[in-house]
Amino acid sequence: MATVMHVGLNHYLVLSALLFSIGVLGVLLRKNAIVILMSIELMLNAVNLDFVAFSKYSGNIDGQAMVFFVMTIAAAEAAVGLAIAVAVFKRFKEVNISYFEKLKG
Amino acid sequence: MTIDDILFHAFAFVAVISALLVIFNKNPVYSALFLALCMSVLGAMFFTLNAYFVAVAQITVYAGAVMVLFVMVVMLFDLKRESEEILKFSPVTTAKVLAAALLCGFLVGTSWLGVTAVKDHLAGQVAPGTLSADLEKPIDGKIPKSIISLSAEDSDESTIKATPEEARELLNKMGGNPNPDEDLTAAEDAKLVEKATATESKGEPIEEFGSTVTLSRALFSKFVFAFEAVSALLLVAIVGAVALARSKGGTHHVG
Amino acid sequence: MSGWAKLWIGTDMGNGLLEIIVNTIKIALIFFAVVSTVPLLVWVERRGSAFMQNRLGPNRVGPLGLLQLAADAVKFIFKEPFVPDAADKVLYFMAPAMCLLPAMLTFAAIPLSTPFTVMGHTFKMQVADINVGIIYIFAVASLGVYGILAAGWSSANKYSLLGALRASSQMISYEVAMGLSIIGILMKYKTFDLTKMIWAQTGPFNFIWQGHIIQPLSWLPNWGIFFQPLAFILFFTAGFAETNRLPFDLPEGEAELVAGYHTEYGGFKFNMFFMGEYGHMMTSSALITILFFGGYALPWSGGGPVQVQEFWMSHSSWLSQVIPLATGEAASVLAMLTHLICFSIKMGFFLFVYIWVRWTLPRFRYDQLMDLGWKTMLPWSLANLGATTALLFFARYNPL
Numbered sequence: 001m002a003t004v005m006h007v008g009l010n011h012y013l014v015l016s017a018l019l020f021s022i023g024v025l026g027v028l029l030r031k032n033a034i035v036i037l038m039s040i041e042l043m044l045n046a047v048n049l050d051f052v053a054f055s056k057y058s059g060n061i062d063g064q065a066m067v068f069f070v071m072t073i074a075a076a077e078a079a080v081g082l083a084i085a086v087a088v089f090k091r092f093k094e095v096n097i098s099y100f101e102k103l104k105g
Numbered sequence: 106m107t108i109d110d111i112l113f114h115a116f117a118f119v120a121v122i123s124a125l126l127v128i129f130n131k132n133p134v135y136s137a138l139f140l141a142l143c144m145s146v147l148g149a150m151f152f153t154l155n156a157y158f159v160a161v162a163q164i165t166v167y168a169g170a171v172m173v174l175f176v177m178v179v180m181l182f183d184l185k186r187e188s189e190e191i192l193k194f195s196p197v198t199t200a201k202v203l204a205a206a207l208l209c210g211f212l213v214g215t216s217w218l219g220v221t222a223v224k225d226h227l228a229g230q231v232a233p234g235t236l237s238a239d240l241e242k243p244i245d246g247k248i249p250k251s252i253i254s255l256s257a258e259d260s261d262e263s264t265i266k267a268t269p270e271e272a273r274e275l276l277n278k279m280g281g282n283p284n285p286d287e288d289l290t291a292a293e294d295a296k297l298v299e300k301a302t303a304t305e306s307k308g309e310p311i312e313e314f315g316s317t318v319t320l321s322r323a324l325f326s327k328f329v330f331a332f333e334a335v336s337a338l339l340l341v342a343i344v345g346a347v348a349l350a351r352s353k354g355g356t357h358h359v360g
Numbered sequence: 361m362s363g364w365a366k367l368w369i370g371t372d373m374g375n376g377l378l379e380i381i382v383n384t385i386k387i388a389l390i391f392f393a394v395v396s397t398v399p400l401l402v403w404v405e406r407r408g409s410a411f412m413q414n415r416l417g418p419n420r421v422g423p424l425g426l427l428q429l430a431a432d433a434v435k436f437i438f439k440e441p442f443v444p445d446a447a448d449k450v451l452y453f454m455a456p457a458m459c460l461l462p463a464m465l466t467f468a469a470i471p472l473s474t475p476f477t478v479m480g481h482t483f484k485m486q487v488a489d490i491n492v493g494i495i496y497i498f499a500v501a502s503l504g505v506y507g508i509l510a511a512g513w514s515s516a517n518k519y520s521l522l523g524a525l526r527a528s529s530q531m532i533s534y535e536v537a538m539g540l541s542i543i544g545i546l547m548k549y550k551t552f553d554l555t556k557m558i559w560a561q562t563g564p565f566n567f568i569w570q571g572h573i574i575q576p577l578s579w580l581p582n583w584g585i586f587f588q589p590l591a592f593i594l595f596f597t598a599g600f601a602e603t604n605r606l607p608f609d610l611p612e613g614e615a616e617l618v619a620g621y622h623t624e625y626g627g628f629k630f631n632m633f634f635m636g637e638y639g640h641m642m643t644s645s646a647l648i649t650i651l652f653f654g655g656y657a658l659p660w661s662g663g664g665p666v667q668v669q670e671f672w673m674s675h676s677s678w679l680s681q682v683i684p685l686a687t688g689e690a691a692s693v694l695a696m697l698t699h700l701i702c703f704s705i706k707m708g709f710f711l712f713v714y715i716w717v718r719w720t721l722p723r724f725r726y727d728q729l730m731d732l733g734w735k736t737m738l739p740w741s742l743a744n745l746g747a748t749t750a751l752l753f754f755a756r757y758n759p760l
Contacts, residue, residue: 007113012154013216015117019124019143021209026128028201029191034133034179038140041171042124045147048163052156056315061323064159064315068324071159071166072335076342078171082178083349089182108380134451134513141506148499157492161499169502173532176506177525180513316491317552 012053019046033088033095037081044074112153120146129191133179141172155315378481386487387468394467398638399429401711408712409719439627444516447624451514456625456632459507463639465500469493470646471555472703473656474669476696477689485696486555493554494546497647498539501602505531507636512621524621526610526726530601533733534608538598540741544748545588545651557584558655569755581659584652590744592652594737599644601733603637606718610726645710649703656703669695 019042026039048067055063089095123143127136144167151160192198313319324332407425410417418425443452468487475484490496505528512524546552549560565580566573567587585592601608622633649655658668672691724732 005110007110010217011113011117012150014213015120017209017212017216018121021205021212022121022124022128024208025202025205028205029198030128032133034175034182035128035136038127038136038175041167042127042140042143045144045167048159049147049150052151052154052159055156056154059314061314061319062327064156064320065323065328067156067159068162068320069328069331069335071162072339075166075171076339079174079346080342080349082174083346086178086350095182134448138451138506138510145503157490158495161492161495164499165495165502169499169505169535170532173502173505173509173528176509177528180509180521181525313491 009053009057012049016046016049016053019043019049031096031098033085033097034082036097037078037085040081041074041078044070109153113150116146116150116153119143120150131191134176137172137176137179141168141176144168144172155313157313157315158317158320159315382481382483383487390468390487391464394464394639394642395635397642398635399433401638401641401715402432402634403429404712405715405718408715412716412719433631436628436631441627441629444624446516448514448516451510452624453629455507455511455514456629456636457507458510459504459636460632460639462500462504462507463636463643466497466643467639467646469497469554470643470650471558471656473696473700474692476692478693479689485700489555490553492552494542494552494557494647494651497643498535501640501643502532502535504636504640508621511625511633515621515624517624520621520623523623527604527621530604530608530610530729530733533730534598534601534737537733537737537741538595538602540738540745541591541594541598542588542651543745544591545584547748547752548584548587554650554655557650558657561654562657564660567755581654583654583659588652588744588748590740592648594741594744595651596648598733598737599648600714600717601729603640603644603714605637605641605714607721607724608729609718610723610729641711641714642707645707645714646703648710649706653706655706656699658698658702668698672698 023039023043023046026042027036030036030039048070051063051067051070055061055067085095088100092099094100120143123139123146126139127143130136130139145164148160148163148168151157151163154160192202403426406428407417418428421427421431443449469490471484471486471489473485475482477483508524508527508531512520512522512527515521549557551557551560561582561584563582564575564578565582565586566575566578568574580586600606622630625633669691672694673688
C-alpha cells in the first residue's frame, strides 16, 4: 500500500497509459467526427503527461521542450481538423462517419 | 502520505473519470466540456510535476483555446444526441474493446513494472550525480550543468535586485551628490557601474527546474530550428483553416 | 522532529497541517473579501453614475443608499428560481459557477500586501505565490469563456446564443492583444512573479543605459507606466474587453440583445454572473496597479517595502506594549496595513475609472470591436514589443 500511496514515476506513467487507451477506445468506438478529434487530443495529452513526468524524474529539461512542440502541433491539427469538419458539415449536413464509409459512384 | 500524494490521486481520479465521460457521453457538448475539464486537471498535475510554464501553457492553449474552439464548433453545428448506443453488443464492438483493453494492459504493465528495469539500466550507464540514478527521487532545485547549460554564465545568485542597503546607498549617491554639476570621479563612476551591472546582469531569477528561464534556454539554443519550423507550421495552419472554412471563395465553396 | 511537530510543520512545503489550515483560511477570506466588495462596487456604480448623469441615485434605503445593496441581495435570494422548459438543465445550473470560478481563481495570485510575522510564523498576503504569476492569471482568465458559452447555449434562446458567441469571440480576440501588450514590461522586470515586479518598481525613476545609470526626472517614481505607456493603454483597453464592460459590452447590450447570454437567468444565478464580472474587474484593476503603478509599494520609497518596515520599527514601540508582540512583528503588521491601504487606494482608483468610462463612452458595434482587436491592437502590441526589444538590447549592450 505504501508503494501505491507514495507517488513515484510509475504512477504518472500508469495514468498516462490509462488516458491513452481511453483515447484509443474513443477513436475506435465513436462515430461522430468531432468526438474522434477530441479523442485524438486526449491521446496527445496523455503523451504530454508522459514527457513531463520523465522530464522531472530524470532532471532533463528536454522533455518539457518536447511538450511545448507537441502542444503547438496538436493545436494546429485541431484547428485544421475542425475546419475540415465544418466544410464537410456545410456540404453534407452530416458529421457521422458511417455516412462517409462508402465511396460513391 | 503527503499532500502531494493526495493531490495526485485526486487529480488522477478526476482525469480518468472525465476522460471516460468524454467517450461514453451521447451529447457532444458534454464530451467537449469534459475534455476541457480533463485538460485543466492535467494542467494542475503539471504544477505538481514542477513544470510551471508547461502547466500554464497547457491551460492557456489547450483548455483555454483549443477546447473553446471545439465547444464553439459543436454548439454551432447544433448536433443532436447520438441516437444509437455507443456500446452495443456486436462482434465488431467486442473486437474494438478487446483491442483497446489489450493495449491498455500492455502499457500499464510496462509502466508499472518496467520502470525498475529502466532505472537499473540508467544506474549502470551514467555516473551518479549527473542523471538521477534513482528514478524515484526527482532532482529539485538546480539542474546539473552537464545536461543543458550551453551558456557559461549560469548564475547562482538568487536575488533580483541589490539588497536594500546597497540600493539605498546607491540612490543616496545619485541624489545626494553635493556638487551636481561636477562629474563623478572615474573611480566613483566605475563603482557605480559595477554596482549597477551587478544589480542588473547578475540579478537573474531563480533558476528552478521547470521555470521559464530553464525551459527557454533549452528552447532557444538546442531546439531553435524546431521552434522556427513550428512557427511556420502555425502560419500554414491558420491560412489553411481560414481557406477551408470560408463560406464564399474558400477551397470548398458550395455552389 | 517529534511526531507532533512533524505533523504540524511538515517535512516539505505544503505538508504541514498548519500550512494547510492557514491556506484554507486564506482561500475562504479572499473569496469572501471579493464577494463582499462586489456590493460596494455596485453601490459606487449606481451612485457614481447618477452623479455623472446629474440625477440622484438610490437614496431611500439607508444613509446615502448604502443599504440598497442589502435589499438587492435579499431580493436576489428570495426570487423564484425559474428554469426555461427547453433549457439544458445541467449546463443551465453550472454556467454561473463556471463564470464565477475563474474570477475568484485569478484573484488568488495577486499579492495584496507585504508578508507579516506573528508569533514566529510568516504569513503572506497572497493565497498562492506562484512564480509564473502573471501568465497563470491569463491562463485562468481564459477559462471564463466556458461559462459564457454554456450560459448562452443552454438557455435555448436565440438571443442568448448570439450574445454568447459574440462575447466568447470578443474575449478570445482581446486575450491575444492583452498578452502581447505586456511582454515589453515583463522584459524590463525579467520575471513573471508579481511580488518581484513590485520590488522592481521601487525608488525614483531610473534606468541603465550601457552600464551607466541614467536618472532623468527623478521626481517620478520608478513605475512601469513611464517605461511602457503604450502597453498601459493597450492593456487597459483589453481589460475592458475581457470583462465585457462598456464600451465593449455588446454581448450584454440591452438594445440589441435583451440581456445577452444571461437573458434567461434570474435571481441568484444572475447575481453570480455579476459577481464574476466584478471579480474580473477587480483582478484587472489589481493587475494594472501591479504592472504599471507599483502595486502595494509606496511611490517614492527608495528601499521599497523594507524602508516602510524600518520606519514602523522605529515608531511602533508603543504598539508592542499594547499588544503582546515583539517590536519587529508589530512593525511588520503595521507595514502590512500601510501597504494594504496603499494598494486599496490604487486599485480603487482604477475600479472607479472602469465605472467612469462605462457611463461616458458609447458602445462599439460588433465588427468595429473585432476590427479594433485584430487590426489595431495586435499590430500596435507587436510594434511595442519590437521597439522595447530593440531598446533593451541597445541599453544592455556594454561596449566596455
